[in-house]
Amino acid sequence: MALDFLDFRVLDILDILLVAVLLYYIYKLVKGSAAINIFIGIVIIYLIWKLTQLLQMEMLSSVLGEFIGVGMFALIVVFQQEIRKFLLMIGSTNFSSKNNWFQLKFSNRENKTLNYVDIIVETCKKLGSTQTGALIVIKRNTKLDFVKNTGDTMDIKVNRPIIESIFYKNSTLHDGAIIIEDGRITATRVILPVSNDRDIPLRFGLRHRAAVGISEKTDAVALVVSEETGQISYLKNGEFNIFDDFENLAEQIKMDLS
Ligand SMILES: Nc1ncnc2c1ncn2[C@@H]1O[C@H](COP(=O)(O)OP(=O)(O)OP(=O)(O)O)[C@@H](O)[C@H]1O
Numbered sequence: 387m388a389l390d391f392l393d394f395r396v397l398d399i400l401d402i403l404l405v406a407v408l409l410y411y412i413y414k415l416v417k418g419s420a421a422i423n424i425f426i427g428i429v430i431i432y433l434i435w436k437l438t439q440l441l442q443m444e445m446l447s448s449v450l451g452e453f454i455g456v457g458m459f460a461l462i463v464v465f466q467q468e469i470r471k472f473l474l475m476i477g478s479t480n481f482s483s484k485n486n487w488f489q490l491k492f493s494n495r496e497n498k499t500l501n502y503v504d505i506i507v508e509t510c511k512k513l514g515s516t517q518t519g520a521l522i523v524i525k526r527n528t529k530l531d532f533v534k535n536t537g538d539t540m541d542i543k544v545n546r547p548i549i550e551s552i553f554y555k556n557s558t559l560h561d562g563a564i565i566i567e568d569g570r571i572t573a574t575r576v577i578l579p580v581s582n583d584r585d586i587p588l589r590f591g592l593r594h595r596a597a598v599g600i601s602e603k604t605d606a607v608a609l610v611v612s613e614e615t616g617q618i619s620y621l622k623n624g625e626f627n628i629f630d631d632f633e634n635l636a637e638q639i640k641m642d643l644s
Contacts, residue, residue, distance in 0.1 A: 411472060414603050424464060428457070500640045502544040502569035507636040509549045510611050510618050519613030520553040521563040521593050523578070526643060528604035530565055530573075537562055537576035544569050553611075563596065563608075579603055581624065597621045607642055 412425075435450035462469065506522060513520045523530065538559075542548055544566060552559045552574055565573040578596035586598060597608035602624035610619045620627045620635060622642060629635040 428461070431457075500569075500643055502566075503639045503643065504636050505544050505546055506549070506566065506609065507632050507639070509546045510609055511632055512546070512550065513553055513611045514616040514618050517613055517616045518550075518553050518555060518611065519560075519593060520549070520609070520611040521578070521597055522549070522609040523563050523565050523576070523597075523600055524607050524609075524639070524643065525565065525567040526605045526607065528606060530567070530600075530604060530606060533563075533576050533578055533600065534565055534573040537565075537573045539573050540571060542571045544571060563600075583624070594619060598624055598626075601625075607639065609639075 431450065432454065435447065435454055438447035438450060503524075506524070510520065510522070523533075548571065549564070551557055552564060552571075554560060559574045562575040563578050564571055565576055579599040580592060580595045581598035581602055582595075583598060583602075586595060593612070594610050597610045597619065598621055600606055601608050601621040605623075608621040610621065611617075612619070618635070620629060620638065627638065629638055
């Protein structure tokens with residue numbers, strides 16, 4: 387008996403944890419988008435249906451029941467894009483922590499130099515001085531395949547002339563973002579999910595919103611060079627990070643990547 391009880395509790399906790407993870411991913415995906423309103427609409431219809439059942443309002447309850455039944459298929463159609471992104475996000479997530487013993491023992495991550503960060507920051511400084519817009523995403527743990535698929539994949543070691551030429555205004559590659567993974571540029575012309583956060587100041591346009599979006603939906607960090615002002619912004623966890631000088635910025639990024 388006692389063992390049964392224990393089994394139940396363990397499964398119960400696992401159940402709650404899994405639901406929490408699921409809700410967290412759904413929240414990350416629909417946060418700030420129109421999908422959240424559709425989701426709220428569905429929840430409201432579901433609650434009204436349950437209420438009509440409780441009050442034994444047969445007609446309304448059967449109409450809503452039919453609607454909910456067909457609704458499952460409608461949901462797949464309406465949320466087709468979100469479901470796709472959701473599955474890609476789940477499939478791309480690296481659940482292992484970079485600090486766990488397995489990684490410390492078997493990966494060379496902790497020995498890796500992060501010199502390429504200095505190159506990225508130096509390049510951003512240069513791009514800023516010439517008011518050349520840029521959007522650079524640096525991968526941490528979450529795999530970025532779901533956004534890389536929107537652009538052109540490549541595999542080039544980070545270096546200043548390449549990044550400069552990518553973002554050069556007349557370059558065919560300058561639109562969108564570049565993705566950097568372990569010191570290598572792995573994708574260009576990437577379209578990022580745009581954040582609809584209303585707290586982002588109006589002076590920031592789509593480039594900045596896209597940087598906020600990817601840093602909200604994944605653990606990646608992003609650098610934006612504004613074409614209008616030459617100003618450099620650093621985004622982490624959906625927030626703008628202030629830095630006093632470029633050395634501090636490079637240090638901050640290295641800390642966040644290690
Ligand atoms: N979703 C997106 N993903 C990737 N890049 C994007 C996205 N949206 C816009 N961009 C890039 O940002 C460029 C400029 O957009 P916009 O002028 O709206 O940005 P901004 O935040 O005002 O930046 P800036 O200060 O540089 O003008 C676009 O030409 C495009 O290259």
